[in-house]
Amino acid sequence: MTPALARPKWQLIRYALYLIPLVFLFLVPQLFAQNPFLLNVLILANIWAIFAMSWDILSGYTGQISFGHSFFIGLGGYTSALLSLATGWSPWLTIPIGGVVAALGGLILAAPALRLRGPYLALITLVIALALQRLVPMLNLSSSGAEGAILCFPKCFISYNVTTKYYYSLILLALVTVGLLLVARSRLGRAFEAIRDDEEAAAAAGLHVSKYKSLAFLISGFVAGLGGAFLVNHMTFASSGLVLSLNVSIEVIIAAVLGGMGTIIGPIGGAYFMVVLREYLRPLGIWRFFIFTLLAILVLFFLPRGLFTELRLRLRQFWRQLFPSTPVSYRPLQAAADQADGAPRPLQSVPSPKQAGDASDWLLEVKDLRKAFGGLLAVNKMSFGVHPGEILGFIGPNGAGKTTVFNLIMGLFHPDGGQVRFRGREITGWLPHRVVGAGIARTFQIPRPFAHKTVAENVAIPALSGRHFARSRSIRREEWVQRCCARTGLLAKADIYPSELPDADLRRLEIAKALATDPELLLLDEPFAGLSLAEMEEISQLIERLRREGHAIVLVDHNMRGLMKLVDRVVVINFGEKLAEGRPDQVAENQDVQEAYLAGGGR
Amino acid sequence: MSTLAEILISGFLISSLYALVAVGFTMIFGVAGVMNLAHGAFVMVGAYIAIWAATMMGWNIYLAFSLAIIGMALFAPLVYRLLVRPISKRPVIVFLITLLLAVLLEQTMALLFSTTPRILPRLVTGDIYLLGINISYNRIVASLIAVGIIGLLWFTVQRTKTGQAILALSMNRKGAALVGIRAERITLLVWAISGALAAVAGLFSASFLGISPLGDRLPLVIAFSAVVLGGLGSIPGSLWAAFIIGYAETITAQFFPEARGLVSLFILIVILTIRPQGLLGREIA
Numbered sequence: 001m002t003p004a005l006a007r008p009k010w011q012l013i014r015y016a017l018y019l020i021p022l023v024f025l026f027l028v029p030q031l032f033a034q035n036p037f038l039l040n041v042l043i044l045a046n047i048w049a050i051f052a053m054s055w056d057i058l059s060g061y062t063g064q065i066s067f068g069h070s071f072f073i074g075l076g077g078y079t080s081a082l083l084s085l086a087t088g089w090s091p092w093l094t095i096p097i098g099g100v101v102a103a104l105g106g107l108i109l110a111a112p113a114l115r116l117r118g119p120y121l122a123l124i125t126l127v128i129a130l131a132l133q134r135l136v137p138m139l140n141l142s143s144s145g146a147e148g149a150i151l152c153f154p155k156c157f158i159s160y161n162v163t164t165k166y167y168y169s170l171i172l173l174a175l176v177t178v179g180l181l182l183v184a185r186s187r188l189g190r191a192f193e194a195i196r197d198d199e200e201a202a203a204a205a206g207l208h209v210s211k212y213k214s215l216a217f218l219i220s221g222f223v224a225g226l227g228g229a230f231l232v233n234h235m236t237f238a239s240s241g242l243v244l245s246l247n248v249s250i251e252v253i254i255a256a257v258l259g260g261m262g263t264i265i266g267p268i269g270g271a272y273f274m275v276v277l278r279e280y281l282r283p284l285g286i287w288r289f290f291i292f293t294l295l296a297i298l299v300l301f302f303l304p305r306g307l308f309t310e311l312r313l314r315l316r317q318f319w320r321q322l323f324p325s326t327p328v329s330y331r332p333l334q335a336a337a338d339q340a341d342g343a344p345r346p347l348q349s350v351p352s353p354k355q356a357g358d359a360s361d362w363l364l365e366v367k368d369l370r371k372a373f374g375g376l377l378a379v380n381k382m383s384f385g386v387h388p389g390e391i392l393g394f395i396g397p398n399g400a401g402k403t404t405v406f407n408l409i410m411g412l413f414h415p416d417g418g419q420v421r422f423r424g425r426e427i428t429g430w431l432p433h434r435v436v437g438a439g440i441a442r443t444f445q446i447p448r449p450f451a452h453k454t455v456a457e458n459v460a461i462p463a464l465s466g467r468h469f470a471r472s473r474s475i476r477r478e479e480w481v482q483r484c485c486a487r488t489g490l491l492a493k494a495d496i497y498p499s500e501l502p503d504a505d506l507r508r509l510e511i512a513k514a515l516a517t518d519p520e521l522l523l524l525d526e527p528f529a530g531l532s533l534a535e536m537e538e539i540s541q542l543i544e545r546l547r548r549e550g551h552a553i554v555l556v557d558h559n560m561r562g563l564m565k566l567v568d569r570v571v572v573i574n575f576g577e578k579l580a581e582g583r584p585d586q587v588a589e590n591q592d593v594q595e596a597y598l599a600g601g602g603r
Numbered sequence: 604m605s606t607l608a609e610i611l612i613s614g615f616l617i618s619s620l621y622a623l624v625a626v627g628f629t630m631i632f633g634v635a636g637v638m639n640l641a642h643g644a645f646v647m648v649g650a651y652i653a654i655w656a657a658t659m660m661g662w663n664i665y666l667a668f669s670l671a672i673i674g675m676a677l678f679a680p681l682v683y684r685l686l687v688r689p690i691s692k693r694p695v696i697v698f699l700i701t702l703l704l705a706v707l708l709e710q711t712m713a714l715l716f717s718t719t720p721r722i723l724p725r726l727v728t729g730d731i732y733l734l735g736i737n738i739s740y741n742r743i744v745a746s747l748i749a750v751g752i753i754g755l756l757w758f759t760v761q762r763t764k765t766g767q768a769i770l771a772l773s774m775n776r777k778g779a780a781l782v783g784i785r786a787e788r789i790t791l792l793v794w795a796i797s798g799a800l801a802a803v804a805g806l807f808s809a810s811f812l813g814i815s816p817l818g819d820r821l822p823l824v825i826a827f828s829a830v831v832l833g834g835l836g837s838i839p840g841s842l843w844a845a846f847i848i849g850y851a852e853t854i855t856a857q858f859f860p861e862a863r864g865l866v867s868l869f870i871l872i873v874i875l876t877i878r879p880q881g882l883l884g885r886e887i888a
Contacts, residue, residue, distance in 0.1 A: 122698060124875040127827065131872065138861055250699075250702055253699055287714070290707065290710040300699060
């Protein structure tokens with residue numbers, strides 16, 4: 001019954017497949033006992049795999065591209081080396097501490113990074129790493145080496161033989177891999193992906209974007225710091241060139257991108273490929289770096305998706321050719337379930353709709369809201385309210401400021417003045433996730449599904465925000481997601497990707513996502529735009545049904561006709577100000593409204 | 604007094620070279636939407652072309668300089684056409700590949716010319732004694748040429764059709780293409796200009812600071828700092844920023860020589876944190 005979230009059995013088989021290379025790697029010292037060079041290379045490969053995965057969880061999974069991972073690696077490495085030098089503690093103590101310090105470094109880096117996107121984010125990570133690289137040699141950390149190097153601190157892996165070190169590195173790699181895979185497959189991982197795919201939509205789904213981004217920096221920093229500390233103990237020295245230089249950051253990214261961004265597993269392969277290539281090119285002397293760089297450019301240029309992703313796609317194609325099967329995405333049987341499941345869900349007491357009520361029972365109350373963009377006053381003196389259980393039409397010509405008002409209510413913009421109250425509580429200027437948590441959800445005018453997720457997975461993202469868990473612990477999330485799909489008539493398409501959905505279904509998906517946050521108030525931004533008459537009728541019925549189930553709804557449109565029989569009251573705005581308010585028939589006769597629409601060229 | 608004069612004059616000299624580097628970098632970002640992380644390496648390659656021609660082949664210095672400038676004006680568009688354009692839809696890969704290209708160019712120069720620092724012969728010789736300090740004519744000529752080039756560029760962008768096309772393209776690529784601007788041709792031109800500017804900066808800095816292939820990536824850091832400080836894609840912004848950073852660097856070099864290069868990084872971090880769109884940049888939401 002749970003089409004989207006049922007895990008096929010062969011998922012387990014796939015995980016079991018991952019064990020094969022692991023077992024092989026555990027046997028390597030037995031198989032190649034007489035080849036310490038290979039073991040040394042593989043130790044480095046394991047460490048670089050840890051680096052690459054730490055990069056991937058932040059950049060591949062969460063979309064926060066870091067070009068300065070040497071910042072974390074260096075922090076971890078130097079912390080371990082300096083602690084060892086100062087206190088003589090065992091590596092098994094200083095390595096985790098190195099990880100913790102790097103994790104804190106991640107939080108520090110997250111502070112500016114939260115405000116930045118795309119190239120700016122990449123830049124500041126690059127710049128902070130460069131700054132650390134320049135700063136460390138100036139600090140005179142130790143007299144034992146030039147360029148900030150710390151040589152042969154007393155407690156490191158110097159007494160271990162290469163096989164022991166190899167096993168330690170392999171165990172650390174396995175632990176990190178399992179840990180990161182667990183993160184990636186957990187709620188956290190899904191939130192990370194949602195933020196990568198569409199940050200604003202993730203916020204509208206009730207996710208605390210800054211918190212999740214900081215967590216990504218924290219986790220990534222911790223893992224990279226562990227790896228850095230391990231590397232320093234393995235090499236028995238810490239130096240700028242080993243852990244701090246820009247080349248380290250570049251190599252980490254090469255490994256991760258080569259393997260396949262956003263796959264966690266892929267970067268391990270990328271790191272092995274890269275490190276083995278790098279080390280076996282050593283005999284080439286000064287040509288080594290040249291050839292290595294050239295090869296890296298070529299591989300990235302021709303396989304930008306990465307080896308792992310390419311391989312997976314090829315395998316899948318091959319698999320499909322071997323076993324041509326009916327597409328799994330559409331299951332006609334479920335269509336009937338859609339019809340049957342009316343999903344009566346009176347979790348909240350259903351207030352009787354169309355109450356004339358006075359100002360005291362506003363569900364949402366907006367007072368004197370104001371917002372200017374530069375010299376343009378987008379919203380001014382905007383006051384209106386929504387009763388529990390009513391459908392309010394919020395209409396105005398294009399550019400009147402309707403969406404801006406939504407964004408102000410949802411906390412996407414900060415208002416310059418005025419108040420927003422929800423259930424009597426002031427929520428002005430709250431961040432989106434808190435507004436969603438309070439019980440307001442919105443849809444976007446242009447549907448913004450998370451493209452790489454199925455319908456059910458899309459709906460599962462807002463369900464992460466966990467509001468409904470607080471209200472009713474009895475419902476499992478799978479069930480909840482299914483119910484939201486059913487209520488919007490999407491159950492039969494739960495396993496389809498958004499790119500395969502027709503426009504009307506994308507609108508349903510928007511509504512399903514909003515419903516998944518368990519809102520009391522739904523803000524629907526032009527749910528009818530571009531739909532055919534028949535589709536409009538369907539969506540109208542859906543909205544009517546949602547109202548019967550107890551949701552208050554604000555419906556934005558610039559077209560009055562479609563709304564008239566659906567809405568209880570209408571607020572008309574133009575040029576960011578309220579023009580009229582009242583019952584639909586009253587408003588339609590209003591002189592100002594007619595003028596605005598005729599003069600504005602709309603209808 | 605002479606310290607102040609030293610700061611004022613060498614600050615101006617260094618800033619005008621920074622401006623050349625920064626303008627080239629910001630133009631490419633504006634028009635092609637690409638952060639060319641190999642820009643710093645272009646500066647170095649330009650200098651090495653001239654070193655090859657002047658000191659190894661014994662060419663006339665003017666000829667060597669011209670060869671370097673023309674060489675880079677051809678090389679940069681080639682990089683765009685062969686390496687950047689095919690992957691331009693993947694910004695991470697572009698970032699990475701241009702960075703790797705920088706490393707590759709450094710390695711190439713190291714293989715061809717060894718890693719020992721070299722000095723390019725001066726364009727003009729002689730010194731002048733001014734305000735209590737010695738300044739070589741070469742430095743004066745360098746900054747005059749830099750300022751002249753920037754002025755010329757300014758005039759081109761503001762007053763000619765091509766310049767207006769460049770501006771339009773940096774504002775809205777699709778829109779510009781729709782009104783009949785040949786986006787591809789203009790983009791190639793901008794890469795050529797950017798390469799030539801990098802070469803000029805490389806020539807002069809190599810003639811009074813010397814150059815080595817595996818340097819500290821200072822030009823790249825400078826270009827970054829100036830461009831981000833000024834606002835990505837804003838030519839006047841990057842000019843202002845180049846002078847702010849140039850003077851900040853000169854003052855630091857005077858009093859805390861070991862902190863050279865750190866100041867621009869520090870400015871960059873502060874700016875990115877407080878005002879990521881830069882001094883004159885448009886806000887990107």
